[in-house]
Amino acid sequence: xxxxxxxxxxxxxxxxxxxxxxxxxxxxxxxxxxxxxxxxxxxxxxxxxxxxxxxxxxxxxxxxxxxxxxxxxxxxxxxxxxxxxxxxxxxxxxxxxxxxxxxxxxxxxxxxxxxxxxxxxxxxxxxxxxxxxxxxxxxxxxxxxxxxxxxxxxxxxxxxxxxxxxxxxxxxxxxxxxxxxxxxxxxxxxxxxxxxxxxxxxxxxxxxxxxxxxxxxxxxxxxxxxxxxxxxxxxxxxxxxxxxxxxxxxxxxxxxxxxxxxxxxxxxxxxxxxxxxxxxxxxxxxxxxxxxxxxxxxxxxxxxxxxxxxxxxxxxxxxxxxxxxxxxxxxxxxxxxxxxxxxxxxxxxxxxxxxxxxxxxxxxxxxxxxxxxxxxxxxxxxxxxxxxxxxxxxxxxxxxxxxxxxxxxxxxxxxxxxxxxxxxxxxxxxxxxxxxxxxxxxxxxxxxxxxxxxxxxxxxxxxxxxxxxxxxxxxxxxxxxxxxxxxxxxxxxxxxxxxxxxxx
Amino acid sequence: xxxxxxxxxxxxxxxxxxxxxxxxxxxxxxxxxxxxxxxxxxxxxxxxxxxxxxxxxxxxxxxxxxxxxxxxxxxxxxxxxxxxxxxxxxxxxxxxxxxxxxxxxxxxxxxxxxxxxxxxxxxxxxxxxxxxxxxxxxxxxxxxxxxxxxxxxxxxxxxxxx
Numbered sequence: 001x002x003x004x005x006x007x008x009x010x011x012x013x014x015x016x017x018x019x020x021x022x023x024x025x026x027x028x029x030x031x032x033x034x035x036x037x038x039x040x041x042x043x044x045x046x047x048x049x050x051x052x053x054x055x056x057x058x059x060x061x062x063x064x065x066x067x068x069x070x071x072x073x074x075x076x077x078x079x080x081x082x083x084x085x086x087x088x089x090x091x092x093x094x095x096x097x098x099x100x101x102x103x104x105x106x107x108x109x110x111x112x113x114x115x116x117x118x119x120x121x122x123x124x125x126x127x128x129x130x131x132x133x134x135x136x137x138x139x140x141x142x143x144x145x146x147x148x149x150x151x152x153x154x155x156x157x158x159x160x161x162x163x164x165x166x167x168x169x170x171x172x173x174x175x176x177x178x179x180x181x182x183x184x185x186x187x188x189x190x191x192x193x194x195x196x197x198x199x200x201x202x203x204x205x206x207x208x209x210x211x212x213x214x215x216x217x218x219x220x221x222x223x224x225x226x227x228x229x230x231x232x233x234x235x236x237x238x239x240x241x242x243x244x245x246x247x248x249x250x251x252x253x254x255x256x257x258x259x260x261x262x263x264x265x266x267x268x269x270x271x272x273x274x275x276x277x278x279x280x281x282x283x284x285x286x287x288x289x290x291x292x293x294x295x296x297x298x299x300x301x302x303x304x305x306x307x308x309x310x311x312x313x314x315x316x317x318x319x320x321x322x323x324x325x326x327x328x329x330x331x332x333x334x335x336x337x338x339x340x341x342x343x344x345x346x347x348x349x350x351x352x353x354x355x356x357x358x359x360x361x362x363x364x365x366x367x368x369x370x371x372x373x374x375x376x377x378x379x380x381x382x383x384x385x386x387x388x389x390x391x392x393x394x395x396x397x398x399x400x401x402x403x404x405x406x407x408x409x410x411x412x413x414x415x416x417x418x419x420x421x422x423x424x425x426x427x428x429x430x431x432x433x434x435x436x437x438x439x440x441x442x443x444x445x446x447x448x449x450x451x452x453x454x455x456x457x458x459x460x461x462x463x464x465x466x467x468x469x470x471x472x473x474x475x476x477x478x479x480x481x482x483x484x485x486x487x488x489x490x491x492x493x494x495x496x497x498x499x500x501x502x503x504x
Numbered sequence: 505x506x507x508x509x510x511x512x513x514x515x516x517x518x519x520x521x522x523x524x525x526x527x528x529x530x531x532x533x534x535x536x537x538x539x540x541x542x543x544x545x546x547x548x549x550x551x552x553x554x555x556x557x558x559x560x561x562x563x564x565x566x567x568x569x570x571x572x573x574x575x576x577x578x579x580x581x582x583x584x585x586x587x588x589x590x591x592x593x594x595x596x597x598x599x600x601x602x603x604x605x606x607x608x609x610x611x612x613x614x615x616x617x618x619x620x621x622x623x624x625x626x627x628x629x630x631x632x633x634x635x636x637x638x639x640x641x642x643x644x645x646x647x648x649x650x651x652x653x654x655x656x657x658x659x660x661x662x663x664x665x666x
């Protein structure tokens with residue numbers, strides 16, 4: 001293995017390759033900030049550039065830089081203007097945006113950068129050590145387990161809900177799942193619930209929904225209540241540094257979530273989105289009582305967890321790609337295309353036949369991470385200055401970017417009308433204190449959930465798979481506990497408030 | 505009745521309509537070979553409809569009364585806020601959506617940015633216009649030329665603009 005690392009290092013550390021990774025990181029970061037352009041689209045845009053380079057290692061190094069840059073750029077827009085352009089950064093905005101509103105945008109970006117760096121690096125180390133072994137484990141997961149895993153992810157949403165809000169969170173989740181069934185699914189060749197409207201044939205767009213649920217209501221709130229935008233600091237960027245105490249606080253979170261995120265990322269199809277949601281939910285549940293209160297209101301733990309998990313999962317998704325040739329996510333699928341175009345065949349033989357490629361990928365991921373951190377830490381004060389833009393300019397631009405995000409994905413102006421309509425609904429829901437995040441999560445996981453459920457049903461010809469596969473049953477058991485526990489706790493709290501003695 | 509219950513009532517009606525469609529209309533045209541499958545296109549929606557109706561009923565009939573969180577907007581005093589501005593901006597967005605294709609990206613975006621800023625109270629046109637034009641130009645160049653995603657720049661009667 002050491003020999004392999006040396007090969008990788010010697011390929012990566014040439015002047016031209018370092019320039020590639022720096023360029024890639026910058027391009028990725030800046031384009032990734034536009035909502036709607038996630039890593040997947042940016043990488044696919046960069047593929048023609050990468051292929052013309054010719055040298056597979058150099059091309060991969062460029063793409064790795066773009067990849068990590070795009071992920072960080074996506075987190076930036078989630079944190080600064082509450083506009084998560086990619087599913088995997090939705091969880092970042094839960095705590096990142098409140099932090100930015102409290103005048104700690106610089107700190108939030110620093111925490112995000114450091115957690116992503118750690119997540120990615122730990123992921124890369126784990127990838128190096130465990131790749132071959134993990135590949136076989138990932139194959140043990142069948143569609144029924146995926147289905148159960150997603151049910152766990154959805155049930156963890158109960159973790160997002162405050163006391164007494166479980167029913168609302170569940171209803172929003174179900175609404176998200178319902179919205180995901182609109183349009184033509186992959187498994188059935190028929191449009192469902194489109195009400196004859198052509199524009200709904202392909203379902204609701206993810207970016208449209210994300211913008212309508214998060215960015216638009218927030219912008220409207222800023223308009224409605226001008227005092228919201230004058231945060232106490234007057235747009236000044238303070239608290240850039242993380243204190244020693246904070247570092248101590250987030251270190252274990254990053255450690256745990258890097259490993260957990262990596263393991264979830266290894267499963268093909270689960271990927272960074274589930275990893276980030278689960279990471280957030282897990283950290284919230286194991287945090288102490290006072291810390292739990294802070295989640296959703298600007299907890300740095302709540303920001304570090306999804307960021308670390310998300311990046312570790314991105315790295316983890318390379319395990320099935322490099323060892324089995326199975327792309328586990330959209331992004332790795334595009335990378336697989338790039339690899340094949342570069343005459344590299346990922347699969348079990350890759351490590352034997354072309355070790356220099358295998359190691360170059362791993363080392364380039366590591367370098368991409370490192371360069372990103374070095375490049376972005378000094379840039380953070382300037383990026384955070386976006387928030388110091390006067391309100392009269394900031395709000396029209398936020399609205400404009402949300403619309404661009406929705407438009408360029410579909411190239412369809414009706415999408416913008418859908419965006420406005422859903423945005424109004426979301427704002428009204430927010431007035432009534434309905435949580436919006438579960439709706440989006442339900443929507444994201446909905447189609448995957450149904451596909452896997454349908455596949456399992458077809459394989460086992462009925463619901464019997466739940467009983468036949470112990471792992472499925474175990475995961476569903478966890479899900480049931482996750483749903484019941486908060487309402488049980490709330491009930492206990494209510495009874496206690498009434499003065500009824502505990503019945504323990 | 506508080507707003508959240510009204511909303512749960514509306515959601516209940518939506519899910520009931522959805523459930524009706526799932527239970528009674530979705531499978532009408534199902535080809536016979538698919539009827540032998542363990543799962544139908546309507547299976548999952550049926551489950552969702554039942555669960556969602558249950559959840560909506562819990563909120564509608566439940567006892568829990570949520571108090572408005574502080575620092576958030578209290579919808580009972582909505583008119584105290586800049587409601588007019590918000591509605592105008594929403595109208596602007598809808599107008600932008602309708603204008604984007606016929607008028608072209610450049611003009612409609614500059615107009616959108618300028619007018620929305622003016623709705624919000626900006627009066628310094630000497631700064632506003634150049635910024636709007638510059639931003640529009642940069643975004644158009646990035647999206648159309650660098651990323652290669654087609655945005656019609658000019659009004660429809662002036663050609664497609666490559």
